Amino acid sequence: MDNFWQTCSNQLELELTPQQYTAWIKPLVALDYEDGKLRIAAPNRFKLDWVKSQFANRITALASEHYQRPVDVQFVLDPKNSMPKKAVSSAPAPMPSSSGALGINAAADKTVPEMPVVTPDNVIANNPRREQSRVNPDLTFENFVTGKANQLARAAAIQVANNPGVSYNPLFFYGGVGLGKTHLIHAIGNQVMADQPGARIRYIHAEQYVRDVVTAYQRKGFDDFKHYYHSLDMLLIDDIQFFGGKSRTQEEFFYAFEALIAAKKQIIITSDTYPKEITGMDDRLISRFDSGLTVAIEPPELEMRVAILMKKAESEGVMLNDDVAFFVAKHLRSNVRELEGALRKILAYSRFHGKDITIDVVKEALKDLLSVQNRQISVENIQKTVADFFNIKVADMYSKRRPANIARPRQIAMYLAKELTQKSLPEIGELFGGRDHTTVLHAVRKIAQDRTKNAECNHELHVLEQTLKG
Numbered sequence: 001m002d003n004f005w006q007t008c009s010n011q012l013e014l015e016l017t018p019q020q021y022t023a024w025i026k027p028l029v030a031l032d033y034e035d036g037k038l039r040i041a042a043p044n045r046f047k048l049d050w051v052k053s054q055f056a057n058r059i060t061a062l063a064s065e066h067y068q069r070p071v072d073v074q075f076v077l078d079p080k081n082s083m084p085k086k087a088v089s090s091a092p093a094p095m096p097s098s099s100g101a102l103g104i105n106a107a108a109d110k111t112v113p114e115m116p117v118v119t120p121d122n123v124i125a126n127n128p129r130r131e132q133s134r135v136n137p138d139l140t141f142e143n144f145v146t147g148k149a150n151q152l153a154r155a156a157a158i159q160v161a162n163n164p165g166v167s168y169n170p171l172f173f174y175g176g177v178g179l180g181k182t183h184l185i186h187a188i189g190n191q192v193m194a195d196q197p198g199a200r201i202r203y204i205h206a207e208q209y210v211r212d213v214v215t216a217y218q219r220k221g222f223d224d225f226k227h228y229y230h231s232l233d234m235l236l237i238d239d240i241q242f243f244g245g246k247s248r249t250q251e252e253f254f255y256a257f258e259a260l261i262a263a264k265k266q267i268i269i270t271s272d273t274y275p276k277e278i279t280g281m282d283d284r285l286i287s288r289f290d291s292g293l294t295v296a297i298e299p300p301e302l303e304m305r306v307a308i309l310m311k312k313a314e315s316e317g318v319m320l321n322d323d324v325a326f327f328v329a330k331h332l333r334s335n336v337r338e339l340e341g342a343l344r345k346i347l348a349y350s351r352f353h354g355k356d357i358t359i360d361v362v363k364e365a366l367k368d369l370l371s372v373q374n375r376q377i378s379v380e381n382i383q384k385t386v387a388d389f390f391n392i393k394v395a396d397m398y399s400k401r402r403p404a405n406i407a408r409p410r411q412i413a414m415y416l417a418k419e420l421t422q423k424s425l426p427e428i429g430e431l432f433g434g435r436d437h438t439t440v441l442h443a444v445r446k447i448a449q450d451r452t453k454n455a456e457c458n459h460e461l462h463v464l465e466q467t468l469k470g
């Protein structure tokens with residue numbers, strides 16, 4: 001057991017940045033292992049949630065490797081640090097105040113229950129406001145790299161952080177996985193907390209909110225639940241698509257939403273898709289999500305990917321050469337999380353082997369990742385994915401038929417083939433039924449242009465790209 005945890009910690013120390021390791025892994029304690037069940041304790045609820053969402057898969061994989069069997073890893077609060085339930089105030093929340101940008105009323109504030117009774121185990125001695133907010137202090141505007149893909153989102157975030165509850169309410173960010181939505185809403189939370197330390201802010205992942213609703217339901221604790229959420233100054237809710245199909249959660253959230261907006265308290269929401277496309281979501285919520293400002297975060301373009309790599313390497317005390325950064329950025333296109341993972345691998349590899357970071361070292365360190373990328377994105381794969389998406393036959397990709405419902409998907413597939421593979425225009429033409437390279441060029445230009453003008457087209461392409469990149 002100790003032996004496992006030592007090995008696991010050592011491995012994670014290699015894979016993660018020193019800050020990540022110190023902040024998230026070091027405070028963990030392996031409690032016990034029995035019969036394929038491993039329990040790991042985190043010192044507080046915030047760390048528990050974060051470790052679960054960010055590192056659970058990796059720790060489970062390492063445990064299964066170590067014990068040579070599937071291991072069920074359970075993360076729990078460190079029994080030494082959990083507080084008894086009665087320690088949490090359940091005094092009734094006052095009416096949300098309307099004074100100040102965030103409506104903070106210091107006197108009334110003292111009587112507000114900090115957490116709903118349903119999650120009582122997280123009163124932290126040092127800085128209760130910050131801990132209870134669950135805002136991650138590491139995710140700030142300063143370390144958020146900007147480019148075309150996210151400049152609008154960042155501008156809106158800064159505007160809202162400067163004038164919470166006033167400018168855009170709600171603020172709704174949508175985009176694919178690992179593109180910085182979570183980072184951005186934490187950055188807003190951090191800035192508001194710095195400007196107004198007394199603000200009652202809460203970051204919550206939508207899945208956790210659903211669990212809280214279920215617990216409140218089981219314990220008949222909806223009054224406390226309502227008191228808590230309705231008296232916040234700012235609610236940051238992540239991945240709201242998880243509410244899809246959960247009508248009781250949606251109903252509770254609807255009340256919280258109405259109460260907060262009416263009291264000019266800021267709500268910021270993220271989702272993997274724009275409001276109308278969230279499946280199983282009540283229409284009245286969808287229309288409310290869209291009533292403030294809805295902004296997309298797109299996958300980072302090449303220059304931005306390079307800048308992100310450079311910045312992240314710099315924070316590790318490493319200077320990446322331009323050619324290395326461009327090489328990585330050209331090959332890994334889907335999202336920032338993937339770039340971070342690749343950089344960690346490169347740094348670990350170069351440290352372990354005592355080698356400078358060159359393109360050859362990168363190729364070696366990212367061998368698996370690069371081969372998966374190359375394997376996944378073939379022109380055939382693109383043709384099949386696009387055909388499925390538009391509900392046409394794959395054969396239409398090569399046929400000479402030209403009705404619009406076929407011609408356009410074909411142009412989209414040609415565009416994606418140019419974007420996502422290393423094939424030349426004539427090669428692509430050949431793979432689309434022996435078409436001339438000028439036909440491909442025309443398609444690529446047309447779709448590229450439509451993409452900049454038409455949000456729906458851009459979104460379709462974005463979804464296709466995410467699907468293709470797996």
Ligand SMILES: Nc1ncnc2c1ncn2[C@@H]1O[C@H](COP(=O)(O)OP(=O)(O)OP(=O)(O)O)[C@@H](O)[C@H]1O
Pocket residue numbers: 139143144145146150175176177178179180181182183184239272308336337340
């Ligand atoms: N523009 C950026 N600059 C610096 N770091 C970024 C940027 N965008 C994303 N990141 C980093 O990439 C990682 C993934 O970002 P984040 O968790 O915010 O993505 P997300 O869009 O919320 O994804 P998901 O939908 O999977 O939750 C985080 O470590 C984040 O700090």
